[in-house]
Amino acid sequence: MSSRNVRFVSAGALAAILLFLPLAGKLNEAHAAAPNVESQAKADAAATTEKDQSDLSVTVYNSNIALVRDVRQIHLQSGVFPLRFEDVAASINPATVHFRSLTDPTKLNVVEQNYEYDLLDPQKLLQKYVGREVTFEWQGMETKALLLSDNGGPVWKIGNQIVTGLSVGSYRFPELPDNLYSRPTLVWTLDNRGADAQRVEASYLTGNMNWNADFVLTVARDEKSADLDGWVTLVNNSGAAYHEVKLQLVAGELHRTPQAMDEERDMLVKNMAAPASRVQFAQESFSEYHLYTLDRRTSIQNNESKQISLLTATSVPVEKYLAVDGQQPYYYRNPQGIGNAIPQPVKVFYRFKNEQKAGLGMPLPAGTVRVYQADSRGGAQFAGEDTISHTPKDETLRIYVGNAFDVVCERKQTDYKKLASDLFEMEYQITLRNHKDGPVTVEVREPIGGDWEVVNSNYKWTKVDSSTIGFQIPVDNDGTATLDYRVRVKW
Numbered sequence: 001m002s003s004r005n006v007r008f009v010s011a012g013a014l015a016a017i018l019l020f021l022p023l024a025g026k027l028n029e030a031h032a033a034a035p036n037v038e039s040q041a042k043a044d045a046a047a048t049t050e051k052d053q054s055d056l057s058v059t060v061y062n063s064n065i066a067l068v069r070d071v072r073q074i075h076l077q078s079g080v081f082p083l084r085f086e087d088v089a090a091s092i093n094p095a096t097v098h099f100r101s102l103t104d105p106t107k108l109n110v111v112e113q114n115y116e117y118d119l120l121d122p123q124k125l126l127q128k129y130v131g132r133e134v135t136f137e138w139q140g141m142e143t144k145a146l147l148l149s150d151n152g153g154p155v156w157k158i159g160n161q162i163v164t165g166l167s168v169g170s171y172r173f174p175e176l177p178d179n180l181y182s183r184p185t186l187v188w189t190l191d192n193r194g195a196d197a198q199r200v201e202a203s204y205l206t207g208n209m210n211w212n213a214d215f216v217l218t219v220a221r222d223e224k225s226a227d228l229d230g231w232v233t234l235v236n237n238s239g240a241a242y243h244e245v246k247l248q249l250v251a252g253e254l255h256r257t258p259q260a261m262d263e264e265r266d267m268l269v270k271n272m273a274a275p276a277s278r279v280q281f282a283q284e285s286f287s288e289y290h291l292y293t294l295d296r297r298t299s300i301q302n303n304e305s306k307q308i309s310l311l312t313a314t315s316v317p318v319e320k321y322l323a324v325d326g327q328q329p330y331y332y333r334n335p336q337g338i339g340n341a342i343p344q345p346v347k348v349f350y351r352f353k354n355e356q357k358a359g360l361g362m363p364l365p366a367g368t369v370r371v372y373q374a375d376s377r378g379g380a381q382f383a384g385e386d387t388i389s390h391t392p393k394d395e396t397l398r399i400y401v402g403n404a405f406d407v408v409c410e411r412k413q414t415d416y417k418k419l420a421s422d423l424f425e426m427e428y429q430i431t432l433r434n435h436k437d438g439p440v441t442v443e444v445r446e447p448i449g450g451d452w453e454v455v456n457s458n459y460k461w462t463k464v465d466s467s468t469i470g471f472q473i474p475v476d477n478d479g480t481a482t483l484d485y486r487v488r489v490k491w
Helices: 003-045 122-128 258-263
Strands: 053-061 065-075 079-086 098-101 108-116 133-138 141-150 154-158 161-164 185-192 197-207 209-219 225-236 242-251 281-286 289-300 304-317 319-325 342-344 347-353 367-374 380-388 396-403 407-420 423-434 440-447 451-457 461-465 468-475 479-490
Touching: 053 209, 065 209, 098 108, 122 141, 209 380, 225 242, 225 289, 281 304, 289 304, 304 347, 319 407, 367 396, 380 396, 407 440, 407 479, 423 440, 423 468, 468 479
Parallel strands: 053 242, 209 367, 319 440
Antiparallel strands: 053 065, 065 197, 079 185, 098 197, 108 185, 133 141, 141 154, 154 161, 209 225, 225 304, 242 289, 281 289, 319 347, 342 407, 347 396, 367 380, 407 423, 423 479, 440 468, 451 479, 461 468
8 A cells, every 4th residue: 555545544544533523522421321311210219208108197286396297108118228308397306206107117117217307508518518510600710729628717828829809709619518408418338228118107206396375365344254266376486397287285284394395395387377177176085194185187388386276165154253452461561551551452353163064174284364355336445465375174264354444442551469479469450342334342462471360350250271261252343342250370
């Protein structure tokens, strides 16, 4: 072959090689991409989100915690592998997490458990790139720089210079670090010797979720009956939303360790949702507590306060009464000074019995009772509020709404005698003036210490307990009643 032909063949071969190189590169890229796609598929198969949920239930306690039971239908690999369980509450207590298979519990075991809460945000993303190159916009140009540190502010190496205080427009990161998560995630290492498709349950306690009861007592104009409406106010700041959830509430004094209470004591109500439809809760005893179950599913958004109807009772018999609680006696002088009577507040209460024949009889959880009363024009006016404790059925509730405006009480000590070294006599006078249009009766309770007996009294008295004497004092409209009683006390 001539040298000219050799040169021609060589040139053709070189051209073919040059044409083939880009194609080979594309083939290599495609070949390299295949395992990545496969790895991504495996990664996706080893993760589960709320889309896999087949059932969800939440039991909320009135001590700022909730029990979440999350059931999902997922596909599992065989052997030992990691599983990412996403869409859990940000306020989860990792020590309370329990994972099990409902399909084949004996063949799916947890080898290791981790709770990943290093959540993705711009600052943490920047910190994860310390020691790596970052692309950003600076002075209208795209610049690449080495991030040396991010302690109180980023320190960059641009070329041969160390630069701080850059006014950066935006950052561009080539990838998301493996140890940053976009949402709280439970990561289990599982050992699966059973089926590929299984129904699994994860249960855990989360903080920042609470509920309380609110009641509205609307008293009739004659103050002899009232309507009672109860609402559950549920507050969710746990860092997760719960959709189509089976909701249960537990009322009672749940014992918590001091450490757990310290961790979960701060909870803020940020948003108020409109009251939900009036729905009755089914109630049952649970251990030494009471369990209220909503008879339908509901959704609870994060950072939401939701109200759900608890009960409605109409024409509940109520009794209004006025009461005066005397102050602790001073056995040697009048604490207000010589001859001055001491004003005493006349407190206003409503009381009623939580019984079935009154339209109640359901164990009432602790909460706030707000009292309204009808005025002469048929409108309901706010009359006061009080808190109640957990109240079983057939117990009496006493609601303190404020102090009487038109009924005045004054109290003074009128005599004091020392009969012996350990024996004394004291006499007291309590004056009641009624400026209302109708007569009233005031319950007067006076504290007495030591070993005591009543020497005389112008009104009938009862021994309420070992240190309290009680009187029922009627006062006519625009009238005055004066109680005088004398006691002998031995110390």
